[in-house]
Amino acid sequence: xxxxxxxxxxxxxxxxxxxxxxxxxxxxxxxxxxxxxxxxxxxxxxxxxxxxxxxxxxxxxxxxxxxxxxxxxxxxxxxxxxxxxxxxxxxxxxxxxxxxxxxxxxxxxxxxxxxxxxxxxxxxxxxxxxxxxxxxxxxxxxxxxxxxxxxxxxxxxxxxxxxxxxxxxxxxxxxxxxxxxxxxxxxxxxxxxxxxxxxxxxxxxxxxxxxxxxxxxxxxxxxxxxxxxxxxxxxxxxxxxxxxxxxxxxxxxxxxxxxxxxxxxxxxxxxxxxxxxxxxxxxxxxxxxxxxxxxxxxxxxxxxxxxxxxxxxxxxxxxxxxxxxxxxxxxxxxxxxxxxxxxxxxxxxxxxxxxxxxxxxxxxxxxxxxxxxxxxxxxxxxxxxxxxxxxxxxxxxxxxxxxxxxxxxxxxxxxxxxxxxxxxxxxxxxxxxxxxxxxxxxxxxxxxxxxxxxxxxxxxxxxxxxxxxxxxxxxxxxxxxxxxxxxxxxxxxxxxxxxxxxxxxxxxxxxxxxxxxxxxxxxxxxxxxxxxxxxxxxxxxxxxxxxxxxxxxxxxxxxxxxxxxxxxxxxxx
Amino acid sequence: xxxxxxxxxxxxxxxxxxxxxxxxxxxxxxxxxxxxxxxxxxxxxxxxxxxxxxxxxxxxxxxxxxxxxxxxxxxxxxxxxxxxxxxxxxxxxxxxxxxxxxxxxxxxxxxxxxxxxxxxxxxxxxxxxxxxxxxxxxxxxxxxxxxxxxxxxxxxxxx
Ligand code: HEM
Ligand SMILES: [Cu+2]
Ligand SMILES: [Cu+2]
Numbered sequence: 001x002x003x004x005x006x007x008x009x010x011x012x013x014x015x016x017x018x019x020x021x022x023x024x025x026x027x028x029x030x031x032x033x034x035x036x037x038x039x040x041x042x043x044x045x046x047x048x049x050x051x052x053x054x055x056x057x058x059x060x061x062x063x064x065x066x067x068x069x070x071x072x073x074x075x076x077x078x079x080x081x082x083x084x085x086x087x088x089x090x091x092x093x094x095x096x097x098x099x100x101x102x103x104x105x106x107x108x109x110x111x112x113x114x115x116x117x118x119x120x121x122x123x124x125x126x127x128x129x130x131x132x133x134x135x136x137x138x139x140x141x142x143x144x145x146x147x148x149x150x151x152x153x154x155x156x157x158x159x160x161x162x163x164x165x166x167x168x169x170x171x172x173x174x175x176x177x178x179x180x181x182x183x184x185x186x187x188x189x190x191x192x193x194x195x196x197x198x199x200x201x202x203x204x205x206x207x208x209x210x211x212x213x214x215x216x217x218x219x220x221x222x223x224x225x226x227x228x229x230x231x232x233x234x235x236x237x238x239x240x241x242x243x244x245x246x247x248x249x250x251x252x253x254x255x256x257x258x259x260x261x262x263x264x265x266x267x268x269x270x271x272x273x274x275x276x277x278x279x280x281x282x283x284x285x286x287x288x289x290x291x292x293x294x295x296x297x298x299x300x301x302x303x304x305x306x307x308x309x310x311x312x313x314x315x316x317x318x319x320x321x322x323x324x325x326x327x328x329x330x331x332x333x334x335x336x337x338x339x340x341x342x343x344x345x346x347x348x349x350x351x352x353x354x355x356x357x358x359x360x361x362x363x364x365x366x367x368x369x370x371x372x373x374x375x376x377x378x379x380x381x382x383x384x385x386x387x388x389x390x391x392x393x394x395x396x397x398x399x400x401x402x403x404x405x406x407x408x409x410x411x412x413x414x415x416x417x418x419x420x421x422x423x424x425x426x427x428x429x430x431x432x433x434x435x436x437x438x439x440x441x442x443x444x445x446x447x448x449x450x451x452x453x454x455x456x457x458x459x460x461x462x463x464x465x466x467x468x469x470x471x472x473x474x475x476x477x478x479x480x481x482x483x484x485x486x487x488x489x490x491x492x493x494x495x496x497x498x499x500x501x502x503x504x505x506x507x508x509x510x511x512x513x514x515x516x517x518x519x520x521x522x523x524x525x526x527x528x529x530x531x532x533x534x535x536x537x538x539x540x541x542x543x544x545x546x547x548x549x550x551x552x553x554x555x556x557x558x559x560x561x562x563x564x565x566x567x568x569x570x571x572x573x
Numbered sequence: 574x575x576x577x578x579x580x581x582x583x584x585x586x587x588x589x590x591x592x593x594x595x596x597x598x599x600x601x602x603x604x605x606x607x608x609x610x611x612x613x614x615x616x617x618x619x620x621x622x623x624x625x626x627x628x629x630x631x632x633x634x635x636x637x638x639x640x641x642x643x644x645x646x647x648x649x650x651x652x653x654x655x656x657x658x659x660x661x662x663x664x665x666x667x668x669x670x671x672x673x674x675x676x677x678x679x680x681x682x683x684x685x686x687x688x689x690x691x692x693x694x695x696x697x698x699x700x701x702x703x704x705x706x707x708x709x710x711x712x713x714x715x716x717x718x719x720x721x722x723x724x725x726x727x728x729x730x731x732x
Contacts, residue, residue: 080716149713153674155690156715238674239612239689281580302686304612304694311609319591326587330580385598386607389685393676393711460680462711470719472707476680564615564691570673572648572715 026426027516030111037116040123042424044103047130048413049503051095054138056496058088063449063489066482068468077142081466082149082573087141089150093405095134097256098169100413101210102126102176104259104420105203108266109180111519112200118182126175133168136161147573149464151245154225154238157569163226170214173255177207195528196536198279199266199521205286206258208538209251212545213293216247229569237563239305243556246296247549254289256405260412261285264332264365270522271362272355274339277331279524280531285331287535288324290545292317294552301388310556311385317552318383325376332369335522360435360502364415367443368408375403378454393464395485396457399450402492407446411439414499421506423517430505438498445491452484610686610696618671618690621645627669632656639663646675646688648715651708654723660703662727668694676712679725687712700727 024035061084064071070081078084106123110116117123139161140146146158152166184196184204196204220241227233265282269275276282297314300306340351356362378400381387391397422429429435456478457463467473467482534540601607621627626643630652633641642664645652658664668677668688675688677696684698700706708723 082713082716082718085713147716153712155673237691239692242674242689278577300687302610304610304687304689304692305615308609308611316595319595322587322591323584326584327580330577330583334577334580380594384594386601386609386683387598389607389609389683392685393678393687460678460707460709462676462678462709464713464718465711466719470709470722472709472722475705475707475724564617566617566619566691572673572717 024426026513028423029516029518030114032114033110033116036120037110037123038424040127041103041107043127044099044106044130045417045420045424047134048096048099048103049417049500051091051097051099051134052410052413052496053500055088055092055096056493058084058091059489059496060493062088063486063493065466065468066452066489067486070466070468079144080147080573082464083141083144083147085464086147086149087138090137090141092410093150093252093256094137094166094169095130096413097405097409098173099130099134101206101255101259102130102172104416105180105207105262106176107420108203108262108519109183109200111521112197112203113183113187114197115183115187117179118186119179122175122179122182126172126179129168129172129175133165133170133172135165136168137165140165144573151249152225153245154228154236154241155567155570157229157571160226160229163221163229167218167221167226170218173207173214174211177204177211180204180207195531195533198276198282198524198528199262201283201536202258202262202266202286204538205283205290206255206262208542209258209286209290209293209545210255212290212542212549213248213251213255216244216296217249220244220248235565235567237565238567239303240560240563242300242303243296243306243560246299247294247553248296249299250296251289251293253405256409258286258289260368260409261328263412263416264328264369265335266522267520268332268362268365268522269335269339270520271359271365272336272339273342274335274337274522275525276522277334278526279528280526280535281327281331283531283535285324285327287541288320290541291548292320292324293545294549295321297556298383298388301385302392305560306556307559310559313552313555315383315385321383322380329373335525336366338525358432358436360429360432360439361415361418363436364418364439364442365412367439368411368415371403371411371443371446372408374450375400375408378403378450391457393462394457395453395461395463398463399453399457402446402453403450406492407442411442411446414442415439417499417503419520421503422513423519425507426512426517427506427509428511428513430502430509434498435502438495438502440495441498442492442495445488445493445495447488448484449488449492452481452486452488456481456485607683608697610694612692613667613695614693615691616669616693618669621669621671626667632658632664635665639665642666644668646670646677646710646721648672649710649717649721651677651710651721651723654708655726656723657726657728658700660700660727660729663697663699666694666696666698673714674712675710675714675721678709678711679706680709682706685711700725703727703729 061071072080140159146162148156148158224236224241228236295314295318297310298318301311337351340354343354345351345354461478630643630645670688670690677686682698686694686696688694706725710721
């Protein structure tokens with residue numbers, strides 16, 4: 001055991017490190033890492049927390065608006081509902097999720113391979129892109145120069161800094177992938193013929209999937225919107241830029257989710273005393289997401305410019321997503337059940353109560369999984385083609401994605417932070433009991449919130465709307481649903497505040513950890529020996545994924561082209 | 574590679590459920606005529622107010638007993654914003670935006686569409702319920718997005 005403040009050299013160093021070795025006063029399960037390897041992981045995570053904080057503050061204002069108290073004239077900086085909502089979306093859907101992915105996927109890649117990332121330079125570059133991108137986008141939004149929502153549909157025209165910020169955020173994720181691939185190459189040289197360790201495999205497929213997916217937004221911004229906002233291009237085709245956006249905009253939800261899947265598959269079983277169900281199925285699930293990229297048109301069922309054929313094809317492909325989701329439901333629940341039974345659980349459901357609910361990291365992820373079951377069911381409704389006509393762009397969708405990204409992902413990130421922050425700082429978790437209360441508060445809040453949003457949505461409540469001032473609000477019977485949204489949202493807000501109490505308390509905790517900090521890596525029940533080798537040929541899968549996307553979106557473009565470039569930038573805010 | 578027996582049955586059940594869902598949804602298109610909005614033509618937003626039929630927005634009876642509704646969406650109003658239709662009538666909407674993206678939603682009907690500059694959104698709505706129906710812009714279109722709405726009064730008897 002190492003004592004605080006005592007210079008402790010970090011034990012065996014497999015790679016020569018050019019920088020001066022910094023002192024760390026606590027031990028971790030990766031002795032081959034130095035301070036310089038972990039610092040970017042920590043600061044990506046802190047950036048995620050900043051995104052969450054901004055988002056939760058805006059969430060409070062939105063919930064209050066639903067309750068009938070419009071506070072936008074009273075708070076500093078944020079002038080309008082829509083400016084606040086843009087910040088909410090960007091801070092949560094882009095900054096929070098991307099930064100967490102950069103942090104967590106890097107950490108687990110190093111743990112899986114048993115070595116540091118190949119390039120310190122790329123680690124730093126990714127970190128700087130993340131922070132700089134956030135700063136630019138935040139400045140643009142706070143200066144009221146980019147009230148365009150996180151989807152920035154043309155012809156709403158933001159200031160160039162907003163688009164540059166968005167690009168930098170995406171680039172930060174590309175750099176993480178580049179670093180993972182370099183690390184994979186180096187690891188393969190040293191381990192000829194070995195299977196890619198599951199944890200590294202799933203982390204790499206996550207980033208690889210998003211790299212392919214993000215090409216849509218990259219083209220949209222770099223070829224069209226950025227030059228257009230700089231005055232180098234007169235007009236764009238708003239229907240076409242939407243097609244590009246949603247090419248990325250659907251798989252972005254995989255990118256929000258997959259880092260959490262990595263935790264649910266490879267870590268959570270250990271946290272509850274079970275084993276990973278199957279190495280092969282886990283790999284197949286991740287590859288399925290790589291293959292199911294081209295389904296973005298299901299967000300555009302009500303768009304005029306997209307032909308019926310494209311809508312039908314991509315609708316049918318969308319239903320394919322149900323399979324990896326069901327495999328996950330099966331495998332993750334099987335691992336949990338195994339853990340619960342080992343802990344003495346009996347009967348059909350008795351194992352559930354035996355799970356370590358007093359561990360906030362476990363409780364948070366279990367509740368997140370429960371929310372995901374509800375969110376998945378509502379997702380099937382959204383995807384159900386003509387049923388989409390009832391719910392599209394209503395608050396039903398908002399209810400759906402606060403269960404999925406807001407809770408399945410958001411609450412899991414908070415729960416993972418409860419072991420990750422002590423791991424990265426050497427500080428004991430502050431007030432673990434409060435942390436358990438925190439995850440319950442969030443969960444109960446989101447159930448009420450989503451109930452209100454979904455109910456309202458079915459009755460026609462539009463999303464992205466300052467609802468209580470809407471001219472049609474009084475003509476419709478939306479009062480009770482809106483009240484649910486307000487009350488549930490405020491309870492979520494309390495859950496969010498408690499999270500920051502625990503996390504800030506931990507970061508500044510005087511009490512340091514005494515044991516070695518370990519990442520809870522689970523063992524595998526059906527190991528990689530019986531897993532098809534071809535699953536590891538990432539190059540082949542990438543080519544198949546690209547071909548599929550080109551074919552499916554080729555069909556869309558063949559019908560759509562030529563472009564109708566008619567819209568100059570407009571700023572109606 | 575091993576796939577648990579229970580898991581295999583679980584996946585087969587999922588597949589069957591999905592196939593049933595696909596069949597049911599296709600039936601909504603064939604049987605109930607639930608249809609997605611389409612684009613009848615492309616149009617330059619700058620020229621809309623001088624191009625027929627959008628130079629004269631309004632409600633026009635058709636030979637088949639239905640109505641043509643020619644509508645313009647702009648920040649922050651629909652034009653026409655109020656109209657009257659007889660119960661049971663089918664309205665054939667053609668809507669174009671002169672500026673940004675707008676939405677078009679009528680609660681309790683199948684009417685749900687995006688209005689995208691450059692495209693003419695076309696959709697059919699049948700009104701079975703008497704009374705006022707809100708017409709709602711359900712896509713953020715600027716700072717007064719929430720005042721963008723209209724009313725369709727569906728009146729009883731033969732209209
Ligand atoms: C205190 C907690 C939260 C509250 C009270 C809250 C509340 C809301 C409300 C009321 C809306 C709908 C606004 C509208 O459509 O007019 C909204 C939108 C949204 N929320 Fe949250 N939210 C919270 C946390 C989260 C979290 C954790 C995430 C994701 C990780 C998230 C992601 C989003 C996104 C992406 C939108 C859509 C923004 C848009 O339409 O552009 N929210 N939120
Ligand atoms: Cu999607
Ligand atoms: Cu609007």
